[in-house]
């Protein structure tokens with residue numbers, strides 16, 4: 001599977017993130033995220049979509065207090081960390097290869113007294129889904145980008161959601177295939193744009209499982 005599906009101009013901008021760190025303030029906490037482009041590629045960089053989703057969550061875009069939340073394709077884990085700071089019980093997930101880096105960022109940034117709210121687990125889309133049940137909220141930042149994963153990602157969203165689940169996907173729509181994924185989702189979910197950050201060209205879509213649908 002292609003690890004890096006972006007154009008060269010996107011990639012050249014990312015190479016500066018080798019062995020660096022970046023700092024954010026959310027929910028009155030300073031969050032320092034390690035980035036390492038060379039080691040892990042796209043999973044070890046904070047993408048604009050993650051920052052925009054964190055701002056949306058902090059602004060109260062969805063109630064997270066006491067809710068069960070899963071983050072898919074978490075990368076550095078910024079979104080999951082912020083969700084925990086905002087009161088959620090969070091399962092932060094990504095591919096096996098991203099686990100060590102993800103765990104390290106989560107461990108460095110979740111205060112000790114909130115550690116019980118966060119677990120980090122491998123979840124390769126479409127695989128081992130029987131180990132996961134429904135969540136109140138599903139979060140994903142910049143996870144719509146690999147066409148060969150679209151079917152598995154859709155299957156994962158269907159498996160993890162009930163009719164009461166809120167899905168928030170933040171993304172930059174770079175290619176027609178990204179729009180195609182949203183159309184694939186519309187067969188099973190109602191999908192609405194709830195936010196657009198013009199400065200960084202990132203959309204947030206909210207999805208809910210359509211009622212009376214056979215899966």
Ligand SMILES: C[S@@+](CC[C@H](N)C(=O)[O-])C[C@H]1O[C@@H](n2cnc3c(N)ncnc32)[C@H](O)[C@@H]1O
Nearest residue numbers: 042043046047050073074075095124125141142
């Ligand atoms: C562009 S990065 C976004 C990372 C992070 N959400 C952010 O916005 O900063 C895409 C993420 O999706 C993950 N990913 C790609 N294919 C995956 C798959 N089949 N199963 C699980 N995660 C996957 C990558 O490992 C990576 O962390």
